[in-house]
Amino acid sequence: MSKMTREQQTELEATAFRRLLQHLRERDDVQNIDLMNLAGFCRNCLSNWYQDAADAKGLEITRDEARHHVYGMPYEQWKAQHQKEASEAQKAAFEESRPKDETD
Numbered sequence: 692m693s694k695m696t697r698e699q700q701t702e703l704e705a706t707a708f709r710r711l712l713q714h715l716r717e718r719d720d721v722q723n724i725d726l727m728n729l730a731g732f733c734r735n736c737l738s739n740w741y742q743d744a745a746d747a748k749g750l751e752i753t754r755d756e757a758r759h760h761v762y763g764m765p766y767e768q769w770k771a772q773h774q775k776e777a778s779e780a781q782k783a784a785f786e787e788s789r790p791k792d793e794t795d
Contacts, residue, residue: 711737712737712760712761712763715734715737715761716762716763719769719772719773720773722774722775722777722781723735723774724777724781724782724785725781727785727788727789728781728784728785728788731788731790734758734761734762735758735761737761738754738757738758738760738761738762739754739757741757741760741761742754742756742757745757
């Protein structure tokens with residue numbers, strides 16, 4: 692692998708992140724609970740990480756603004772258009788795979 696500058700690395704990472712967001716927007720059939728069950732993160736996690744990154748840079752964005760950035764539309768609109776009620780199997784898989792508190 693050739694050497695790259697930190698700026699080049701950041702540009703590549705930003706491009707990959709934008710492509711991930713576009714992919715998730717196009718795959719609105721994939722539910723957040725499915726993402727959580729398979730990968731341990733979902734669109735809401737991405738929006739939280741985005742907001743955390745803004746906070747770390749001293750930039751103030753709201754939770755709704757971060758979610759809008761990830762979902763490509765207001766979160767409530769996305770939920771109304773695309774979110775389905777989780778099945779009992781999805782809920783059970785989530786309970787099995789979700790991070791546990793140390794007291795669990």
